[in-house]
Amino acid sequence: MDIVLQQLVNGLTLGSVYGLIAIGYTMVYGIIGMINFAHGDVYMVSAYITAIALAILTFFGIESFPIILVGTLFLTVAVTGAYGWVIERIAYRPLRSSSRLAVLISAIGMSLILQNYVQLSQGANQQGVPTLLTGALRFNVGDGFVQITYMKLLILFISILGMGVLTYVIQKTKLGRMCRATQQDRKMASILGIDTDKVISTVFVIGAVMAALAGVLVTLDYGAFDFYVGFIIGIKAFTAAVLGGIGSLPGAMLGGLILGLSEALFAGLISSDYKDVFSFSLLVLILIVRPSGLLGKPEVEKV
């Protein structure tokens, strides 16, 4: 019983992280109808920037955790946002009118570029960051106990906050209205005076920022990362996006939670070696049974 509860807690935090990254996929898919293949690598870059920001902040002798956290978040979000913008500029914008296959291949190229750029400049070894926030809440359950580390609480808090702010921005602000209009009909939106190129750029930046939030939180919690982490977590976040219904924001969050919970339970109860196989199989299964996801609208083929 305590194992199940513990895995539920772990799955919840894992799922909120997947949800954050899935937002990037879902928003880009919603607006230009294609998968941003380099999104997982944006997450990977943010993990590196987190460690670099941490190293710089400690170099300047800053010790207090809140300042370090805010400083790292700020730096990582800013730099990773710039990555999102540049990726759109280089790999997507010149290909607006090309076939989907061309865009997809260019995105895969971008993903390779990012991976190798980081590997060449930072080395292929696994990197790590020190543990900054220690301590945990413990609850006795039966003859065992369930523990929630403060870091996991922080992950939950920040990701819920991030998703809340984003939902507000999309639902209530002018920028959000522009995004939704562009998502519905890009041509019409641009006729009505919306700079759709700018909106698409913004969406890429928002996606990158959300991935950066996830990157900071996971790196601070887990500690270790290398240039390859973006690949696996990218596919998983994509699975989450598809599970919830790609193109739908609440869907991404819901999908992330479901995937995180089921993966944690699978790892805890059945086998942790095959947990990635489980996620990938889940992806294939969802796409076969319900390609539009839980909250998505079915795709209509236009002729």
Add this chain to the structure above:
Amino acid sequence: MSQTVGINFKKSSIDALIAGFMALILFGPIVGVVLDGYGFNTEFGKVAWMVAAVAIGRFVMSSFLQTERGIAMAFRYANNDEGVEVLPPGHKSKMVWIIPLVIAIGLLVPFIASKYVLTVIILGLIYVLLGLGLNIVVGLAGLLDLGFVGFYAIGAYGLALGYENLGLGFWSMLPIAAIMAAIAGAILGFPVLRMHGDYLAIVTLGFGEIIRLILTNWASFTHGPNGVSAPLPTFFGLEFKRRSRDGETFHEFFNIPYDSAYKYMFIYIVLFAVVWAVLFIKHRLVKMPIGRAWEALREDEIACRSLGLNHVLVKLSAFMLGASTGGLAGVFFATYQGFVNPSSFTFFESALILAIVVLGGMGSTLGVVIAAFCLTVLPEMLREFAEYRVLMFGILMVVMMIWKPRGIVRVTRTGFAAKKGVVK
């Protein structure tokens, strides 16, 4: 009235400034601050060079795009996604002369090349096979398959495990691996028939990863990351070893001195023959209705289906044929290495094969052959740039898609004309 186009240097400078600033943000942290444990070393000199290069490059590009020529070029590259080029009927291909020449040179290679060169060429030919296989799926049928390495792994592990558990050798495994990979292709193909484009890409990517993860984790069967040894090919039962436990070896039978290059010569010749066979089969298939159907599917799936093409059959056949070629390549890879382990079958390998197809020209056989050699042999020759290889592939893929989405060698096809006397 002639309109003079002047270069607006102010605009170029602003563009350069923005690009330089973005480069500073992008390169600054990752290149400039190199992590070293929990501390870091700085390399600001490198960052300064990179930022300067980006800013100057952007300035030059921005200025050039304002000239008349630049505008014309930008316009040309904005819409260059045309389909197949059709040659006039009765066009005589130069291939009639080139093919026998290439075969003759190819047959001479093992006798003049050194062992090292031979191994590199074998690797190149293995990638030619892989490229041809993926070319059917991506280039001809337009189904983006990112898990192609899975079929390659099936072939390679098929040989290694088949030898270990069932005692199957190279020759019996060659057809079996092709069939096994084709079945795997069909298994993958069935569920993904309803998908296209991006979904298909991700599902196939997941499939490739599932195979790799199983190879890594199922240690009791596949020996996990330690890998399995694979057998060498035999020449009518004669082994290419110095000494054999059972019976004579190749050099003893022919009474020639032992040379470790014999086995590579043999692999090369078999591989050479298989590549030509695949080339021939593919060449014929493209002209047959099934090949035309693949290409039609690539250009417009909905139109195809509304015209009555059975898209299930078309997609499955592309998947299965592509996969079986990948399986063949896997068998050659295993016997060439004498050893397989999961690290040879990562996503990067899939991306490399995709780069071959993309660079060579989607659907173009000649292009794929050239690209396979360029992307595998060149990095061997330029050893000192080996670490930049993947970066180059990435840049190549992005640049190619912007510049020439249909690859270097455009697909051409001879047009049909009515026979004389048939049409009045």
